[in-house]
Amino acid sequence: MKILIIGAGEVGFHIANRLSAENKNVVVVDKNPDALRRVTEYTDVQTVVGSGSSPAVLEEAGIKEAEIILAVTDSDETNLVACLTADILSPSTKKLARVRNADFDPYHEIFREKAPHIDTVINPEIEVVKTIERLISVSGAVEVEDLADGRLKLVGLRLDNSSVLNGQRLSEVSVKTGDSNFLVAAIVRNEKMIVPRGDSRLMANDLVYFISEKEKLANSLNLFGKPLKPVKRVMIVGGGRVGARLAMRLEKEDIKVKIIESNPDRCAQLAEKMTRAVVLHGDGSDQELLTEENIADMDVVASLTSDEQTNILISLLAKRLGAANTITKISKFTYIPLMATIGIEQIISSRLSAINSILQHIRKGRVLSAISLKGEQAEVIEAMALSTSELVGAPLRKISMPKGSLVVGVVRDQEIIVPSGETVIAPNDRVIIFAQRETVPKIEKLLSVKLEFF
Template identity: 35%
Template sequence: MRVIICGAGQVGYGIAERLAAERNDVSVIDTSAQLIQAVRDSLDVRGFVGHGSHPEVLEAAGAQQADMIIAVTLHDEVNIVACEIAHALFNVPTKIARIRAQSYLQPQYQDLFSRDHMPIDVIISPELEVGEMVLRRIALPGATDVVRFAEGKIIMVAIECLEDCPVINTPLKQLTELFPDLPSTVVGVVRGDSLFVPHSADQLIAGDLAYVVTQKDQVRRTLSLFGHDEQEATRIIIAGGGNIGLYVARTIEQRQSRTRIKLIEDQRERAVRIADELRRTVVLNGSALDQKLLLEADIHDADLMVALTNSDQVNILSSVMAKGLGCKASLVLLNSPAYHGLSKTLGIDAYVNPRSVTISRVLQHVRRGRIRAVHSIQQGLAEIIEAEALETSPLVGTALRDLELPDGMRIGAIFRDGQMISPSGSVHIRPKDRVVIFAMQGAVKQVEQMFRVSLEFF
């Protein structure tokens, strides 16, 4: 696939890295010669210094032969114009744009990005995507990652196995026998520095991070089975009143009437503006690193500190301070992968990686075949994919126990007629079933082939 990426920042670089590793033909455009040089030096891609919205730059980057343009610069208007020019002058089939300004995304303007107006196929709003991820993590304490599939009916949760976890040191097939009515499947395990797909004879041990696929109404029971009975936070302090912080506070106000929120914002004008927008949230103006301000916010009585500023360092330090002052738990926004490994050492309970969230959203549209959703985990070491089975799929019509799935792949659930089906050995996949699959990086291409719209399997 030939792909043009406009923007070589963290998100653009991350997308280029993933696509280049999969041997796609990738061109990256950015106005910064320094960023383009970094891309050229470290990735097998072509780099172009210039404006992604300028026709001659797009032409030089190969727009005439491109299958897709992904515009993820920091400027919405550049992203929009780049997609329009790619459509009008070069007839690029798929156009993806990152849009940050919420005014473009109002429901009454939903026809704006249509083929008749601005021909953009996919709009990605990092603030909304990350905000929803933060809300899912708040709603399910004990889970270190939460992703929804099949209209929210199927959930994937990542759960840390603690020393007193009831399911450790027990073969996974035995868990199925002990809890036959629990539709939960362990599809992936992180142990130390390695990630692997477990077999039915494998056991979980203390310290493992288990990726579990289950039914929506069985998530809390699954967490409890793994030893996590944490109560949902009702007293929350949010550090950072940017787009994400405001979205999270506003949504909690709408969805959870008994949750009390205090929000800390260091820019006075912004603090005044969001205080006018929010109804029940107490907005405090100052630094989240100010111990006096944290005490004024009653940090010692808080259930959860959610640090959502633009600075990883502020997020980390404010969370460490909050825990030191008596806050029960912390959830932190971390952009830089360099800090992910340190989070546990520093006592941070959970983190959200905005770049990973955005890249997952893009991959959903890069993947070939009937791919409905993609979530990248462990910095791209694996993906959990929801795909629709076709008549031509080799998965259809054979009992799961008789399927010869490639190594590094495991089926987590099947969605049929609005219901989740656990992947027991006797189950047969039918056409139009939606299948949730965990795939290691090396097996992703094979998953795509299984769901391709073609007759190449006959």
């Protein structure tokens, strides 16, 4: 598979790095030689200096041999024109454009349906707002993802000393809890991700990823001693595009919202847009202001400014002042592994959201969804199995899955199955697989060669 990436920024760099590690043929195009130098230093890919919207540059980069072009620069216009130009030169190449401007929101479907030069439009800011909403819905969760069209939840929670799960072997959990549908997909211990076995023991301070039916989520959370609580008050620090999108969505859910924004002109714009949210002009890192605005009564404080150091400071301050939960926007991926050491775990990144959106379109076998976990340490892949699959027709305990992978969910018509070793996958089942990063290429090969898709 040859993939052409337009843009060597954070998103382009990390997609190139990810795909290069999976032995894909990747070419990165950017006008900035310094950005390309960083790419070549850390990844084994080809680079071309020039504008991704230039026909000559695209031809030099090999657009006619490319299976996919990903236009992920910081310029929406460049991305759209790059896809248009690529369609003229190579109509068969699949084209994905990263578009962030809210003005384009109503036209995403039109682009996909009526503009043949763009197969998919990805707005990472829309995706990151959805991520924040999922985190808000499960108090204290480090990660919350929807699978099987929202019928299944993948949740990552830190295990406390007080939990009934503390010290239990996974083979004993269903007996101790009476919940035969509780399935642990992964354990992160000392920043190392573990694919669990029946004899694996859960320990205090583990980050536990588990699968739960949406209707049974409250029961699963009770096992962790974290009851499902309604969110009534949210403070948003930073009234940029992400903050504004989030506030408008929360208003519709009848949640009381306060927005703190340092730019007075932006405050005036936000006040016109909002129907019920309170918009305050001020510095979100001002302790006196936060105290005056009753931060201790907030269910969630979301730090969404354009400066990640400020976001980290605000989240730490909010915790100290008594906020129940904090969500912190981070841009640099190198910061993500460090956050847990300072007590910040509910992290969102528009760039990581963009990568998740892009991955599902890159994976072979027309994968339905692909979700990166714990800063790309692992991936959850959702695919459809037909009769030709090696996964079909035998109990899972008899199927040789690649090391570092695990089938964590099966959806059959309207039935949701949390699998055991005796589960037999049938044709047309939707299969959800957890895989450590180094195992993903083997899973992808399995899905593209051994599985057929609708």
